[in-house]
Amino acid sequence: MTEPIANTTSPANPGAALDYELLLDCVHCGLCTAACPTYVETGNENESPRGRIYLMRGVADGKLELNERVRGHLELCLDCRACETACPSGVQYGKLIEPFRVAMESLDGPSRRDDWFHRHILFGLFPYSAKLRRALIPARIAQRTGVLKLLQATRLTRLLPAQLRRMVDMLPPPRRNEGPLPEFLPAIGRRRATVALFSGCIGDAMFRHVNWATARVLQQNGCDVHVPRAQACCGAIHFHAGSSDPAQVFADQNLAAFPVERFDAIINNIAGCGSMLKDYGHHWQDARQNERAAWSAKVRDVNEFLDQLGPVRPEGEIRAVATYHDACHLLHAQKIHDAPRRLLAQIPGLELHDLPESELCCGAAGTYNLTQPEMSARLSRRKLDNIRKTAARVAITSNAGCALQIAREARDQNMQLAVVHPMEMLDWSYRGVKPKW
Numbered sequence: 031m032t033e034p035i036a037n038t039t040s041p042a043n044p045g046a047a048l049d050y051e052l053l054l055d056c057v058h059c060g061l062c063t064a065a066c067p068t069y070v071e072t073g074n075e076n077e078s079p080r081g082r083i084y085l086m087r088g089v090a091d092g093k094l095e096l097n098e099r100v101r102g103h104l105e106l107c108l109d110c111r112a113c114e115t116a117c118p119s120g121v122q123y124g125k126l127i128e129p130f131r132v133a134m135e136s137l138d139g140p141s142r143r144d145d146w147f148h149r150h151i152l153f154g155l156f157p158y159s160a161k162l163r164r165a166l167i168p169a170r171i172a173q174r175t176g177v178l179k180l181l182q183a184t185r186l187t188r189l190l191p192a193q194l195r196r197m198v199d200m201l202p203p204p205r206r207n208e209g210p211l212p213e214f215l216p217a218i219g220r221r222r223a224t225v226a227l228f229s230g231c232i233g234d235a236m237f238r239h240v241n242w243a244t245a246r247v248l249q250q251n252g253c254d255v256h257v258p259r260a261q262a263c264c265g266a267i268h269f270h271a272g273s274s275d276p277a278q279v280f281a282d283q284n285l286a287a288f289p290v291e292r293f294d295a296i297i298n299n300i301a302g303c304g305s306m307l308k309d310y311g312h313h314w315q316d317a318r319q320n321e322r323a324a325w326s327a328k329v330r331d332v333n334e335f336l337d338q339l340g341p342v343r344p345e346g347e348i349r350a351v352a353t354y355h356d357a358c359h360l361l362h363a364q365k366i367h368d369a370p371r372r373l374l375a376q377i378p379g380l381e382l383h384d385l386p387e388s389e390l391c392c393g394a395a396g397t398y399n400l401t402q403p404e405m406s407a408r409l410s411r412r413k414l415d416n417i418r419k420t421a422a423r424v425a426i427t428s429n430a431g432c433a434l435q436i437a438r439e440a441r442d443q444n445m446q447l448a449v450v451h452p453m454e455m456l457d458w459s460y461r462g463v464k465p466k467w
């Protein structure tokens with residue numbers, strides 16, 4: 031370990047929340063360290079997967095006090111799960127860090143999460159798409175009138191609390207207001223599947239155009255698409271902030287909203303939400319666990335689903351040099367690497383250049399960019415440096431957080447870069463639309 035940490039016994043032990051056997055899967059070989067973004071940036075063993083597993087085990091064994099330093103090393107983890115992809119021993123790191131963090135947070139009761147940011151923004155606003163859309167109206171007006179640019183240029187936005195300022199900086203340029211998706215969109219041509227679309231909370235509030243593109247692409251591929259109105263946030267925002275009970279309420283609301291026997295698949299287009307939806311069966315060990323696991327077994331990322339279905343070949347030409355960034359929760363958590371690349375390779379005219387370190391987190395990681403801004407900024411700069419090396423003018427990614435993060439970094443560096451979802455590319459190609467980058 032780079033930093034020695036004193037061994038003292040702690041009375042409260044979040045290690046009790048872990049399946050101890052999972053800790054023992056780690057043979058401490060260190061093969062994961064080079065894949066870990068925080069270790070790559072800091073070189074601190076405590077900020078590597080192996081180091082964090084040591085820390086959690088030390089706490090679980092009662093040999094290590096869960097002091098602020100230990101917490102800091104664990105909180106700096108992006109939960110990107112790159113270590114799982116790299117680990118030859120099959121360590122299920124997500125099943126260690128996630129329950130450990132939930133237990134760690136609950137040690138303090140709600141107090142640690144009871145600040146204005148958690149209460150009014152993270153928990154009170156983000157999971158509710160209609161509320162979030164309304165809350166964004168003043169910022170959108172400021173954008174359209176140029177007031178926001180002026181405030182940013184004169185650095186007056188610095189008067190805002192830091193987390194709010196970062197949110198304002200992340201806001202993408204305004205675009206045409208698209209209405210909500212209808213509850214049903216019929217298949218075009220022969221019906222090949224009946225699916226339900228999970229539209230997400232931030233997805234519906236800020237990426238409705240991607241939801242529309244996804245629905246149209248599914249229609250083109252012979253899918254009846256249902257969009258249940260009663261659906262809720264996937265629960266990831268609460269769960270990853272250590273607030274498990276409200277996340278469980280959202281999960282059970284989704285179980286009711288998507289009667290799983292009616293659909294061949296529950297489709298989502300945001301990697302972070304998809305990973306959470308697929309994990310409902312692991313997160314809560316209660317009487318409904320099997321029901322949640324059966325529900326999760328129907329969840330598919332849209333790239334994964336179309337690739338398995340066999341996509342109708344898109345014919346519209348899109349002349350562009352692009353690169354594909356792997357969202358952590360698609361590549362590492364859901365193990366989806368080839369599917370989006372295979373889909374994009376079918377678009378005539380599209381030149382896809384390999385992105386160096388594509389598998390390394392861009393620093394968005396859910397709300398990490400708001401809670402750990404320094405590490406987040408280091409990683410987004412690294413990501414843009416790599417994108418620049420590809421000479422691409424279009425970055426394609428399957429996660430809303432990555433799209434916001436990469437686009438913000440490109441704006442900050444005055445780099446001309448369009449950031450889009452694979453479904454937007456396919457949709458344009460199917461419809462013969464020439465995108466205006």
Ligand code: SF4
Pocket residue numbers: 055056057058059060061062063079080083113116117118119120121
């Ligand atoms: S997590 Fe896997 S790769 Fe990393 S040290 Fe443990 S066994 Fe080795």
Ligand code: SF4
Pocket residue numbers: 065066067068069077078079082106107108109110111112113114123
């Ligand atoms: S989840 Fe990501 S940041 Fe956390 S230890 Fe694993 S590789 Fe490192």
